[in-house]
Amino acid sequence: MGEKKKKTIKSIKIDVDKCNGCRACELVCSAFHAAPKYSSNNPARARIRVISEPLKDIYVPVYAGEYTAAECSGRDKYTIDGKEYDECAFCRASCPSRDEFKEPDSGLPLKCDMCEGEEEPLCVKWCLNDALVLEEREEEVEEEEEQEQEELEIGLESLAKKHGMQKIMDALARMSKKD
Numbered sequence: 155m156g157e158k159k160k161k162t163i164k165s166i167k168i169d170v171d172k173c174n175g176c177r178a179c180e181l182v183c184s185a186f187h188a189a190p191k192y193s194s195n196n197p198a199r200a201r202i203r204v205i206s207e208p209l210k211d212i213y214v215p216v217y218a219g220e221y222t223a224a225e226c227s228g229r230d231k232y233t234i235d236g237k238e239y240d241e242c243a244f245c246r247a248s249c250p251s252r253d254e255f256k257e258p259d260s261g262l263p264l265k266c267d268m269c270e271g272e273e274e275p276l277c278v279k280w281c282l283n284d285a286l287v288l289e290e291r292e293e294e295v296e297e298e299e300e301q302e303q304e305e306l307e308i309g310l311e312s313l314a315k316k317h318g319m320q321k322i323m324d325a326l327a328r329m330s331k332k333d
């Protein structure tokens with residue numbers, strides 16, 4: 155068993171009743187992640203997207219989560235205020251079955267990184283309606299586990315740089331089909 159270590163877990167609490175669909179969160183997220191930083195803004199590049207149903211005054215911000223190499227076989231259907239939503243509507247994954255949370259030019263998956271390096275996530279800062287609120291808690295994790303995860307992420311990143319993301323994604327897709 156490895157040593158226990160304290161880790162700060164960040165999450166963003168979303169209050170859909172406070173969101174008015176202004177999409178400031180999408181804009182600032184895409185600007186922050188533009189290269190160079192703040193050189194452009196394009197909500198298609200944001201790691202958050204707001205699902206909107208203006209006639210019913212429904213707005214649901216969804217954060218980009220993990221990349222998945224294969225689409226899932228069990229899906230959920232939501233009915234909100236009488237409207238039925240597409241079964242993938244609120245999913246956080248960057249997935250082969252749809253275009254959401256993919257960099258529009260390269261097709262690379264997008265994932266929320268909590269605005270790494272910033273004191274506060276920018277979408278939280280720019281949401282003037284307080285629909286997004288940062289929460290932080292401390293958790294004890296196995297040091298080895300954390301290190302393995304970090305190494306895996308660094309490993310994938312350098313593989314992607316060397317061979318191109320598409321090749322890595324294809325290889326992952328093939329591997330997941332063999333299971």
Ligand code: SF4
Nearest residue numbers: 173174176177179281
């Ligand atoms: S900035 Fe806040 S109110 Fe505006 S769309 Fe995003 S979550 Fe909703």
Ligand code: SF4
Nearest residue numbers: 183266268269275277
């Ligand atoms: S926390 Fe940062 S990276 Fe994540 S969605 Fe908000 S602005 Fe984008």
